[in-house]
Amino acid sequence: MAIIFAWILFALGLAHILFGITKFKVPFAAAMNAGFVGQFTAHEDRRSALWFTVLGPLFMLAGHVAVHAVEVGDLALLKMVGSYVLITSIACVIAVPKSGFWATLLLAPLLIAAGYGLVS
Template sequence: MALTLAWSLFALGIAHVVFGVLRFKEPLLGALADGFVGQFSAHESRRTAFWFLMAGPQLMLAGQVALHAVSHGQPGLLRLIGVYLLVCSAIGVAAFPKSPLPVALVLSVLLLVVPLPQPQMR
């Protein structure tokens, strides 16, 4: 189960990037057409696209670290990821109740309560 949760966190990051590119196609193309550098602060839709897309790699990194924690039997590290994700997603749900952030909230709680499999001795 812990391995599935770690992969789910990584997949959530990939989904964030894919959805962000599809959802914010026009603002992203507009920023590219205008030269990209410095083109995300003037337009609200471009700012939203930028920050939405930046969250994806961070979720992927958290998933990679969670995979490391699971494969090396480090429950403390997995719980730390769960705590950070819980705080961020709880704030996000409070700020944007009609967003998909409850998915991250559920993942964070599961990361905190699911036991880690014991490493096999050779």
Template sequence: MTTTLAWLLFALGVGHIVYAFAKFRVPLLEGLSAGVVGQFGSPEVRRTAFWFTMFGPLLMLSGQVALHAAHAGDLGLFRLVGAYLLAISVVGVVALPKSPFVVGLLISSSIVAASYGFI
């Protein structure tokens, strides 16, 4: 179960990037074609596209750390990854109740629960 949850977290990161390129294709391409450096501060849609896209690799990294912890049997590290994501997801759900942060909330709470042996 722990490796499945870790892979779900990694997949969430991949999905974040794929969705970013689908939803923010135009602003991302405009920023790239404008030379990248200093091109994602404004307009607001470029800034949003940048941060939304950059969150994907961070989720993938978290998934890789969780996967390593699962394979090594390091439930403390596994729990830590889940706890960080849980905190981020709670803030995200509070700030944006009708957002995909609910998915992070489900995955992270499952990771924490699995680290304690509840699932």
């Protein structure tokens, strides 16, 4: 099960990128047409597009690290990934209750439990 949880984290990152590019097509196009560099600070929609989409590779990285930890049996690393995701998720759910961070808030304790050997 732990490997499934790790791949779910990776998949959430991939979904973030794909959804971000689709949902924020107009703000990204506007930033590209304006020269891209420095085009995300003054426009709220562009800033939201950037942060939402950039979160995807970070989740993918965390997912890859978790997959690696499971595959090599590094439970301490798996607990660490789960803990970082949990702390981030708690902060984000408090800051933005109507967000997708509820998914990672549910997933993180499962990664931590797997890190303690409670989930195989």
